[in-house]
Amino acid sequence: MDFKDYYSALGVARDASDDDIRKAYRKLARKYHPDVSKEADADxxxxxxxxxxxxxxDKEKRAAYDQLADHVARGGSPDGGFRQPPPGWDEGFEFHRGPNAGPADHADFSEFFSSIFGNRGGMGGGTQRGPYRERGEDHHAAIEISLEDALHGAERQLSLRAQEIDEQGRPHLVNRTLDVKIPAGVRPGQYIRLAGQGLPGHGGEAAGDLYLEVRIAPHKLYRIEGHDLYMTLPVTPTEAALGAHVTVPTPAGAQVDVTIPKGARSGMKLRLKERGLPGKTPGHLYLLLEIALPPADSDAARAAYEALAKATPSFNPRQNLGG
Known part of the structure; x- marks a missing residue:
């Protein structure tokens, strides 16, 4: 019988945290679960x-396993094989059924597992103090909302497909619909927590939570950076050179007058204070000026461009390029 390296099976180091182990397991489960895997050895x-x-x-199982692994390593067995754990190796430990094992799960485990923990995760014939208790695991999903939802808040219905375990311990997919309240001022990458909507708990413990990662759909006018919004504002050459007052739409739906300063350049940034995403510290709306050239599609327009060229003979926009 070979000694099983459980850390190698999950691809984690011996000092891996509980979170590292959960992440590694989920990644491998997505690859090898028989319902979805195309691998020949998935089962x-x-x-x-x-x-x-x-x-x-399991904290105590892991500690006992590490102790046994050290013992086997000291024995120097080249193939990792051994017949039975040594007497007294498990003194001071008490084991219980793992957090996600169904009634029949341990029956499918290896001879190595049975020799250490017994066929049902007990102490090789020992007894358990009581049923296993643990809060349910949290789940994560994504929700895409509009910029308007982020600005004003909203209530949405979300349809999710989730894997659940039936009474026989077999996984299956279920569809469910949840009502989600979107708070005003939520930003991309933030999470909305739905308490009790994760996996059910064990032994009467509470269910886990569902965390929805917020994604905001692209908007035709505005882009988001943190609490701030950015909008490209086209201006004519005349408005940029001489200054002007223009009307600009804001994300909240209002129209505001904006002063374009004389000698404005493409890329210049104007700030509209607290016109960004709402919050304890509201964001701002930034206007990025972009000079738009009128087309030379008429005699009058061409004449105007020719007059401008004659009026500014020394103007060379490439003078800093060198050469």
Whole structure:
């Protein structure tokens, strides 16, 4: 019987945190779950990573396993094989069924697992103090909203497909619809927490939470950076050179008058204070000036361009390029 390296099975280091182990398990489960995997050895790999997760996510099982691993390493067995754990190796430990193991799950685990923890995760014939209790795992999903929803807040219905475990311990997909309240001022990358909408708990413990990562759909006028909004504002050469007053739409729907300063350049940034995303510290709306040239599509327009060229003979926009 070979000694099983549960850390290698999950691809994590021995000092991996609980979060590292959860992430590694989820990544491998997405690859090898029999419902979705095309790998030839998916069933065997899924049993292997389930067994590794069962041990490494249980504090006492992991500590006892590490102690046994050290003992085996000191024995110097070249192939990692051994017949049975040494007497007294598990003194001071009490094991219980792992957090996500169904009634039949441990029956599919290896002979190595059974020799250490017993067929049902107990102490090789020992007893359990009581049923396993643990809060349900949190789940994560994404929700895309409009900029208007982010500005004003909204209520939306979200349809999700989630994997659940049936009474026989088999995974299956279920569809569910949730009502989501979107707070005003939410930003891309923030999370909306729906309490109790994650996986159910064990032994009467509370369910986990569902965290929705906010994504804001592209807008035809505005782009978002943190709390601030940016908009490109086209101006004519005359408005840029001589200065002007123009009307600009704001994200809240109002129209405001903006002063274009004399001698404005493309790329110049004007700020409209607190016209960005709302919040305890409201964001601003920044206007990026872009000089738009009128087309020379008439005799009058061409004559105007020719007159401008004659009036500014020394103007060379490429003078700083060198050469």
């Amino acid at each position: 065997a790999k899924m049993r292997e990573i389930n067994e590794a997760r069962d041990v490494l996510q």
